[in-house]
Amino acid sequence: MTGQADSLPAARxxxxxxxxxxxxxxxxxxxxxxxxxxxxxxxxxxxxAGWRIIAAKEFADHLSSWRLLxxxxxxxxxxxxxxxxxxxxxxxxxxxxxxxxxLFLILFAPPSQLQQLNQIPTFVTFISFLGPLLGxxxxxxxxxxxxxxxxxxxxxxxxIYRDDVVNGKFVAGLASIGLILAVVMxxxxxxxxxxxxxxxxxxxxxxLIVWWVLALMYIGFWLAFALLCSxxxxxxxxxxxxxxxxxxxxxVFFTLVVGLVAGFVSPVAPDSTSASPDxxxxxKVQVNLQRLSPNxxxxxxxxxxxxxxxxxxxPGLVTANQADAxxxxxxxxxxxxxxxxxxxxxxxxxxxxxxxxxxVAFMRQEVRA
Amino acid sequence: xxxxxxxxSGGTARVLDYDPALNPTAVKRFVGYMPDNVGFxxxxxxxxxxxxxxxxxRLPKSETEDRISAMLERVGLxxxxxxxxxxxSRGMRQRLGLADVLIKRPSIIILDEPTTxxxxxxxxxxxxxxxxxxxxxxxxxxxxxxxxxxxQVCDRVGIFVSGKLVASGTTxxxxxxxxxxxxxxxxxxxxxxxxVRQAALKVSGVASVATDGRDKDMLVxxxxxxxxxxxxxxxxxxxxxxxxxxxxxxxxxEIYRRYFAANEPAGGxx
Numbered sequence: 001m002t003g004q005a006d007s008l009p010a011a012r013x014x015x016x017x018x019x020x021x022x023x024x025x026x027x028x029x030x031x032x033x034x035x036x037x038x039x040x041x042x043x044x045x046x047x048x049a050g051w052r053i054i055a056a057k058e059f060a061d062h063l064s065s066w067r068l069l070x071x072x073x074x075x076x077x078x079x080x081x082x083x084x085x086x087x088x089x090x091x092x093x094x095x096x097x098x099x100x101x102x103l104f105l106i107l108f109a110p111p112s113q114l115q116q117l118n119q120i121p122t123f124v125t126f127i128s129f130l131g132p133l134l135g136x137x138x139x140x141x142x143x144x145x146x147x148x149x150x151x152x153x154x155x156x157x158x159x160i161y162r163d164d165v166v167n168g169k170f171v172a173g174l175a176s177i178g179l180i181l182a183v184v185m186x187x188x189x190x191x192x193x194x195x196x197x198x199x200x201x202x203x204x205x206x207x208l209i210v211w212w213v214l215a216l217m218y219i220g221f222w223l224a225f226a227l228l229c230s231x232x233x234x235x236x237x238x239x240x241x242x243x244x245x246x247x248x249x250x251x252v253f254f255t256l257v258v259g260l261v262a263g264f265v266s267p268v269a270p271d272s273t274s275a276s277p278d279x280x281x282x283x284k285v286q287v288n289l290q291r292l293s294p295n296x297x298x299x300x301x302x303x304x305x306x307x308x309x310x311x312x313x314x315p316g317l318v319t320a321n322q323a324d325a326x327x328x329x330x331x332x333x334x335x336x337x338x339x340x341x342x343x344x345x346x347x348x349x350x351x352x353x354x355x356x357x358x359x360v361a362f363m364r365q366e367v368r369a
Numbered sequence: 370x371x372x373x374x375x376x377x378s379g380g381t382a383r384v385l386d387y388d389p390a391l392n393p394t395a396v397k398r399f400v401g402y403m404p405d406n407v408g409f410x411x412x413x414x415x416x417x418x419x420x421x422x423x424x425x426x427r428l429p430k431s432e433t434e435d436r437i438s439a440m441l442e443r444v445g446l447x448x449x450x451x452x453x454x455x456x457x458s459r460g461m462r463q464r465l466g467l468a469d470v471l472i473k474r475p476s477i478i479i480l481d482e483p484t485t486x487x488x489x490x491x492x493x494x495x496x497x498x499x500x501x502x503x504x505x506x507x508x509x510x511x512x513x514x515x516x517x518x519x520x521q522v523c524d525r526v527g528i529f530v531s532g533k534l535v536a537s538g539t540t541x542x543x544x545x546x547x548x549x550x551x552x553x554x555x556x557x558x559x560x561x562x563x564x565v566r567q568a569a570l571k572v573s574g575v576a577s578v579a580t581d582g583r584d585k586d587m588l589v590x591x592x593x594x595x596x597x598x599x600x601x602x603x604x605x606x607x608x609x610x611x612x613x614x615x616x617x618x619x620x621x622x623e624i625y626r627r628y629f630a631a632n633e634p635a636g637g638x639x
Binding site: 149155161367 | 400401427
């Protein structure tokens with residue numbers, strides 16, 4: 001021992017003498033009865049929840065990361081392009097649309113007759129397509145990143161609960177996504193205001209905020225899915241690829257698959273018209289299958305929230321008679337919310353269930369490699 | 370398992386009167402654990418990493434910064450404190466790990482293989498720190514396969530063979546327990562070898578003298594007690610002064626080997 005201390009640089013030894021660590025004063029190693037030990041040890045008003053500390057650190061990491069900056073730029077550019085293009089055609093549409101619908105919301109989600117006029121997809125289409133990428137980007141290496149840096153055992157050796165780690169990371173990811181979305185929406189709105197000179201009404205803003213929450217839930221599903229991948233798959237690259245494959249499947253191929261399955265389950269006779277029973281049955285199957293996909297839920301809810309003229313989320317099942325009988329008017333925001341309520345709840349449920357699976361998997365996992 | 374990181378398949382443990390399976394956070398507040406191959410967030414500086422640990426331990430903000438600086442200085446990382454951890458060497462990471470453990474003022478410190486895969490100078494520094502901490506009154510539990518290092522710093526040693534604690538106590542106590550009744554003494558003396566052998570055999574208590582398998586200049590004397598003093602005198606008197614005279618079996622490596630042989634199959638640490 002003395003021999004080793006001698007081999008240290010003399011200067012350092014001198015320093016060490018000055019900084020004697022105070023003897024560990026913390027634990028009154030509670031040598032009391034067993035019942036004391038059984039009580040939760042971390043009580044006290046100043047005791048900050050572990051997940052908040054982790055979320056704060058992760059959020060700070062996200063904010064200074066290249067992925068946040070890059071994704072914001074990509075989304076802002078595409079969003080601005082979409083809105084700019086919509087704004088260009090909106091002028092021709094304005095004369096007929098005035099009085100029926102808010103032009104500001106049309107910027108974000110133009111009705112279908114307007115979409116045909118321009119080639120660039122609308123802002124909400126962009127978000128429903130690219131949004132999952134945001135979720136995947138902030139989740140795919142959440143847990144396995146800690147593993148590959150070998151920080152997980154050290155992290156869990158601190159006085160926190162194990163679920164604080166997943167909870168904190170999920171919250172931090174959601175916060176980053178919410179921030180990006182809000183920034184992009186503000187930018188896009190600003191482009192619209194400048195280009196068209198229209199100012200959003202209070203209801204427009206309220207509808208956009210509802211849509212923001214909706215989009216957060218939708219992207220939250222993908223965040224939860226990516227988190228699940230990062231728990232189950234040890235390598236970050238593999239986890240990213242799995243999440244991306246699921247995203248492609250859901251956004252590109254799902255409709256095709258649904259069409260095939262529906263044709264199989266409830267075939268349509270070649271001579272049937274659009275109003276014949278087998279066509280309606282087939283459409284019903286398709287709609288229900290489609291709703292297994294969070295993309296579809298988000299798409300339906302988006303339509304009703306941002307377009308007050310939409311009063312059903314199943315336009316395919318509305319007959320021409322019913323459509324004619326409906327009084328053409330605008331729904332108030334609470335009525336629109338009623339229309340999308342099932343979609344909203346289903347999205348939250350999908351997110352919760354996915355997160356729950358990841359949570360349970362993480363709680364049961366071995367910490368050490 | 371003592372920290373509640375893995376579930377026990379049976380039995381109970383008590384750490385500072387807490388049950389780690391039921392109340393892991395309580396245990397983790399008083400126990401510092403440095404895992405085998407300790408990792409840090411490579412994109413953050415050493416100081417930032419330690420600060421995160423301090424936050425997770427809810428150290429009061431007012432004293433955190435001073436403590437971090439003090440701990441980093443103590444492990445000799447003051448100059449590297451604000452460099453990213455990805456630029457650190459293994460030894461530096463290991464020392465940062467010690468600072469990371471110390472920041473929470475643990476009363477028990479668990480170190481898992483703190484000296485593997487670092488250079489000899491680093492090993493020496495880490496071991497000196499460990500010894501220093503123990504002298505200050507922290508209880509340190511060190512798990513390692515590098516037994517001679519364990520012997521240098523540990524007061525008490527426990528030997529595990531295939532997951533079972535087969536012996537524990539001071540090194541001397543273990544050596545006495547492991548002794549098989551006869552002792553072996555390594556001898557290298559002035560040649561010729563045969564004459565040395567004859568001289569050694571004349572000492573009372575010596576049972577046999579054999580040549581060492583590896584070192585052909587070395588003889589291994591087997592005796593029923595510690596005859597080193599008599600042996601040395603006899604060799605000097607016979608005109609073969611010994612250059613090397615060492616009793617085998619008081620090294621932890623050898624003690625371990627004996628326990629290991631007795632308790633059979635693989636595994637083990639001390």
